[in-house]
Amino acid sequence: MTVTLTRWSEGDLALLERMNAPGMTVHLGGPETPAEVRDRHARYLRLWETDDARMFRIDVDGEPAGGIGYWAVDHDGRPAFETGWSVLSEHQGRGVAGAALRALLAEVRADGRRDLLVAYPGVDNAPSNALCARAGFEAQGEGTEPWRGGELTFRIWALDMSPLQAAGSLQEERFDGAELDQGRWWPHYLPHWSSRGSTAARWRTGDGLGLRIDPDTPPWAPEWDGDVRVSHVQTGQFSGPVGSATGQHRFREGLVVREEQPERRLWLPRFGVIGVRLSAIRHPDAMVAFWPIGFEDRPEDSGEICVSEVFGHDIDDEGGWVTVGVKAHHDPRLHDDVERIRVRGDLTQPHDYAVEWTPDRLRFFIDGRWVKTVAQRIDYPVQLMLDVFELPPATGVRDVAALPHRFRVEHVRVWTR
Known part of the structure; x- marks a missing residue:
C-alpha cells in the first residue's frame, strides 16, 4: 500500500462530498449542507493561495481516499498549526491515516514557520485520539465549544516540533x-x-x-x-x-x-x-x-x-x-x-x-x-x-x-x- 499526499484541487469537490456522508461525520456533529461543502472546498483552494492553510488529498495506490491538512492557529498564546484528517470508510483500519499523518509531519517540517502542531479530535473519536498518541502528541486536557448547531467536546493534543536546545x-x-x-x-x-x-x-x-x-x-x-x-x-x-x-x-x-x-x-x-x-x-x-x-x-x-x-x-x-x-x-x-x-x-x-x-x-x-x-x-x-x-x-x-x-x-x- 502506497499512501501519498497531493495538493487539494478543483477536481476534489466530489471527494469532499463523500467525506461529508453521515457515517463520516459522526464525530463532527453530522453532515454539512451542500452549500457549506462547496464553501469549504472553495476555502481549501483559497487558503492554499494565501498560504494560510494547506489541504491535501490522501491517495492510496493512486485512488482518492480522504483528506488531511494544516492551518495557522493560536494555541494558548503560542503560534501553532492545527491538523485534521478524514479517511473514507472503505480505507479505514488499514493504517492510511497514520501514513498520511507521517507524510503531513514532513510537510510541516519543511514549511518551518511554526514548531507546534495541535489536534482536537472529539473525545469519543477513539481512532483519531489513538493516532495522536502513537504519533507522539501529548494530551493536554479537554475542551468544549459550539459546533454545527450543538457542542463538540474534544481532546487537546500538542506535538512539540521545536528545535533542539541541549542544556545541562x-x-x-x-x-x-x-x-x-x-x-x-x-x-x-x-x-x-x-x-x-x-x-x-x-x-x-x-x-x-x-x-x-x-x-x-x-x-x-x-x-x-x-x-x-x-x-x-x-x-x-x-x-x-x-x-x-x-x-x-x-x-x-x-x-x-x-x-x-x-x-x-x-x-x-x-x-x-x-x-x-x-x-x-x-x-x-x-x-x-x-x-x-x-x-x-x-x-x-x-x-x-x-x-x-x-x-x-x-x-x-x-x-x-x-x-x-x-x-x-x-x-x-x-x-x-x-x-x-x-x-x-x-x-x-x-x-x-x-x-x-x-x-x-x-x-x-x-x-x-x-x-x-x-x-x-x-x-x-x-x-x-x-x-x-x-x-x-x-x-x-x-x-x-x-x-x-x-x-x-x-x-x-x-x-x-
Whole structure:
C-alpha cells in the first residue's frame, strides 16, 4: 500500500462530498449542507493561495481516499498549526491515516514557520485520539465549544516540533587523543556471540574517530550473521558464561555465548540529550549507525534508541534517508516505532543527529531540527554503539575495489541534568 499526499484541487469537490456522508461525520456533529461543502472546498483552494492553510488529498495506490491538512492557529498564546484528517470508510483500519499523518509531519517540517502542531479530535473519536498518541502528541486536557448547531467536546493534543536546545552538564568525546580511550570505549562488536579476535575494530583517532572495513576484515560472526563485516566501538559490555544465551543485543533467535566477556560499565547515560556528528558512506553494501542500546544486565532492558542509521543504497545526489526511532528487541514494554526521514544535502558530509530522552518520550533531531517523537518509556541505562557494516551483496561477490569503507565520527556528546 502506497499512501501519498497531493495538493487539494478543483477536481476534489466530489471527494469532499463523500467525506461529508453521515457515517463520516459522526464525530463532527453530522453532515454539512451542500452549500457549506462547496464553501469549504472553495476555502481549501483559497487558503492554499494565501498560504494560510494547506489541504491535501490522501491517495492510496493512486485512488482518492480522504483528506488531511494544516492551518495557522493560536494555541494558548503560542503560534501553532492545527491538523485534521478524514479517511473514507472503505480505507479505514488499514493504517492510511497514520501514513498520511507521517507524510503531513514532513510537510510541516519543511514549511518551518511554526514548531507546534495541535489536534482536537472529539473525545469519543477513539481512532483519531489513538493516532495522536502513537504519533507522539501529548494530551493536554479537554475542551468544549459550539459546533454545527450543538457542542463538540474534544481532546487537546500538542506535538512539540521545536528545535533542539541541549542544556545541562556536558560530557564530550572528540577522539582527539593518540589512542582510543578504552576507559570509555570497548573496540569490539558484541564479542560474546563470537570472539574478541573476530570482532576487533579497525580504528584511528586524533582528528575524530575513523572506523574502517578493509579487504581482509573477516566476518564478525559467521555462525550467526553470515558474511556481515563490522568495525565498531561500544561503551559497555555484558554477557553470561560460554554456552548460555545471556548477552547484549540478541539480534536473532538461538544465539549462544561463544566467548565470555568481562563486564564493562564505561559510559552508560540515562536520560538527557545524546548527540553525534558523523558522515555516512555512499556504497550499496555499507551501513553506518549510532544506536544506544540497553546495557541488558536484565534481559528485558534491551530497547534500542536508533539515533541514526544510514544505508549507503539510500543516498542519492540530492540527499538520502535516515532511520530514527525506537526498537523494542526483547523489551516487552516497548514496541517498534522507527521512521525513515528524508534529509536533503550530502550525507557523506558531517551531519548532526541527536535524541532528547526524557522519562516519557524521545524526540529525535537531524541538524538540530525536530524530525520525530516517540511517546514510549525507556527507563534504564544505555551503552553507546558506533558502527560501520559491510553487508553481503545480492550477487554474493564483495566489491573489494571499493574498500576500505571509512566511517568518520567527529564527536559524541551527552548532556544530562
